[in-house]
Amino acid sequence: MSRKEGTISSLRELPRDIPPARDLWPAIQARLTEESRAPTAADTRVRNRHLRMRFIAAAAMIAMLAVGIWIGRSGLPLVGQRARPVLTASTANPGTEQGAVQTAYTMDPKYLRDRAELVKSLEGQLATLPPQTRTKVMASLATIQKSKQDLEAALGHDPSNALLQELLVNTYQDEMRVLTAVQEAGTAGKGI
């Protein structure tokens, strides 16, 4: 049976391809060219990583500031005899690379020895402190520990970041201050 031209007997016979009235490629190509000049996905990832690091650095700074304020308010004038010597000559030299400072600081045998001694005596000293003070000390040490972990992780991604290196050094110093304060408070038989 013949069928009239231009007619169909099933919707499946309708044309699937309908060419657009004009060539759309030039407009598409222009957009693609424009986009290739804009930041790529990889650039965005790098930017996001930097933003994340900045955020970690800011968080660490806030945490250290909080600990610093707490130490300051707790009256720390006696503190520092142990922590200060840990700073090596490289920190006193403004021309030295921050990376070297951190390495020298963290790897300094005297620092490691002092810290190990303080950590060893920490448990005994904590027992001598009033419960409220003990809680504060533990919270501060936990905050410092978290800051150290965050900063070390961030430095793993961006080892040459001077700000992160400096913040890590400061965090180690804060930890030493807290540990020293605890020990001296325990030795003196008074609270912090």
Added chain:
Amino acid sequence: MAQVEPQDGRIEWEGALVQRARSGDTRAFERLYREHAGKVYGLCLRMTRDPAIAEDCTQETFINAWRALDRFETRSSLGTWLHRIAVNVALAKRRKATPVLDSATAEDEATESEWTLETPVEVEEIEAAIAKLPEGARDVLVLYAIYGYSHAEAAEMLGVAEGTCKAQLHRARGLLRERLGVEVH
């Protein structure tokens, strides 16, 4: 006589073009555009009913495809992947213009059918009748009856439940029958 290319061969050369396009070769991407533009534009035109909007949707589809080329698996059909993007683009444009939900509560279309017409109908007449269908019913009809997607595929593309898809199709069949004056089997 038109040469029929084997499906595997087509996927192979398309895959090669996709690989080249992924590395930033816009000429390879242009070939993919030339190959699929009509199919994408046809779908967009039937979904939007407006040639200018359909052109925008087609452009947007290829631009989105270019951005997402890394996520395309070369073993699957590029045409289907482009259609998925086109449906998303068309729906997004429509939502922006008229945030109206078109729901169907009619009895659903339980069985697969060929959508054959009792008597032959002029293409223009049928296209006009399809264009006048409510959005939800039209979308499903276009994907299912014209482009041959399954209920599940059409439902997934449109972001609706399969039951809704079947109900919309049932509704579309009834409306077409009414408007064309012929039985649709």
